[in-house]
Amino acid sequence: MSDERLPGSVRVGLRLLDRQILDRDGTDVGKVDDLELDCPDDGGPPVVDALLCGAAALGPRLAGGLGRWWRRILQRVEPGEPEPARILMSDVAELGTAVRLDKPGPEVAGAVEKWLRDHIIAKIPGGRS
């Protein structure tokens, strides 16, 4: 990572996980729910590849009964293997009190959330304005 706005190494638990992600326009994207790490073959320290975002990423981090319960609910409402949104580290512009991206954020909402949005919220008068 040559970009000097990003630190070369970071304590992910303290500075990265659970931080707010904002896109180019300052719009809320989601939280850093989990990370995708790449372990180099030469045995060097792991490198953060991507930020994972969304309910499918948060579930596994809630250990124990709560986490199992979370995943079971998620599987019930969204059959198949729910995929979290991936945000590549190369799209990150700044790591501060929030994680800022240098492009529009990805769609994080799951299928159920999209259905509810399109069939309930958008249909109520005033929902679109």
Add this chain to the structure above:
Amino acid sequence: MAGGTRRGAVRDGFLSRVAAGAGCAALLLCAACTGPSLTRDAYRAQAAQTATMVLSAVRTGELAAAESAAGRIPGSSLEVVLGDAETDASSTQETFASRQPPEGTDGMREELTTLLDDATATLEDARIAARRGDRAALAAARADLHRLGTRLEDFEERAG
């Protein structure tokens, strides 16, 4: 889960403790609602508390009726205040009636039961009078409530 891993055993222990705790809490709650009055002192204390609660309803009714006579409270609010007081009095009456009196308390029980009956009936009269806009009947109920208040206070002092 029996004979499972150590973790299961620990959890069983925890669960049974939770169950025991919940059981105790449930028993306490039941005792609070309908517990038999075992001792005379406890019964006396309950009688005093009952009198305090009904006194509150009676005095609420009296105050509201007085303000109505002076034209200082809207009719809609008056009806609601009197209706609430009546409900309070009758539910207090029911709760007290469900207690088992220990021996030697019959005199006290009879006195308080009469007071509770009168309080509920008078508050009912007041509510009906308020809804009909019958000022004379409301004034009569107010005078009755005043007398009842004095008697309840007197009872409260002797019992408490």
Add this chain to the structure above:
Amino acid sequence: MKKLFGITLGILTAIGGFVDIGDLVAAALTGARFGLSLAWVMVVGVVGICLFAEMAVRVTTITGRPVFDLVRERLGARAGLANLTASYLVTLLTLAAELGGVALALELATSVNHLLWVPIVGLLVWVVIWRVKFERMEKAYGLLGLALIVFAVAVWQLGPDWGALLAQAANPVPPPDESWPVWFYYAIALFGSAMTPYEVFFLTSGGVEEGWRPSDLRISRLNVFIGFPLGGLLALSIMVAAALVLGPAGVQVDHLGQVVLPVAVALGKLGVAVALIGFFAATFGAALETALSGGYAIGQYFGWRWGKRVAPVHAARFHLVILATVLAGTAIILTTLDPVKVTEYSIVLSAAALPLTYLPILVVANDAEYLGRRVNSPLTNVLASVYLVLLLVVSAVTIPLMIVTRAGQ
């Protein structure tokens, strides 16, 4: 001139918005039952809410981020979720109490049973949140809530012996016929009503909705430091009115209708009408705030797009949570639970949940990464530490006291 007007308007809104159903019930109940012997709790509560609200306001004006956003960052996903769950449930119960309060105020004005009003009130609350602009909504109900000044006027009209009142307030022991545990139980209820956690969720999220910048810090602080104490004074005047009229008559407050009786005695029908308007505005405004706070807390935990400043379709999850919250709050009151009892439980449970909200605020307010040189001053930290101990003690003893006193009987 225009600026001065803006400042005054903000402060007036803070005053009117301070009182909700919890303050109404707690102040009248304790005043009637314990005279002014619990007035000191009101002072402790108002100082506490000013202290922590100032920190929260500082964090939000400087960083542009609301409170619950930071709670998860500090506590992590799991502890943050536990905190969210507890905070949300207390807020939901408070919303139910507020909806019940609106319905009771309407019942007193129309004598139509409050249960018939509850669904209408729930629908109205949702429609206002859905359609009305944030600033307009907050100002309208805050200003209308100022009608509660009628209680202060009533106290003045009753012409009390001020010396005797002060003597009562300066003697913080239970009256002869009340026990210490019951007295302390109600002290906690009063404290919980003054420091209700949703107030800071709402205050800081509202700050983001209104687009606060660091230059707004001074005005927001003024609102907190002048508005909240004056709001507390309104609650205190309700307590004094109850202590003057209801206590001596032997009336214990179990219904909202009893709260209004001192105003009837002092000021007659017109006074009652103004008081009922005040009840309606205070509870309806608080219903909006609690319903929104439920959405704010959940939305900010998950990092969703939230708030009334974007079209609902862009913050669909936030609006769905609010819709569900309002429905759940309405359902709680429709079970025919007594709204006044629901209020009592909501403020006592709020008291038990206080550290969940205020501890993270204290931590962030000391974090130079966020606040730079605007971190807490040493004096603020000393005061806040004293309060933190107090909050933890309150939180630990609330439930045992509730059991011992059978919820204050």
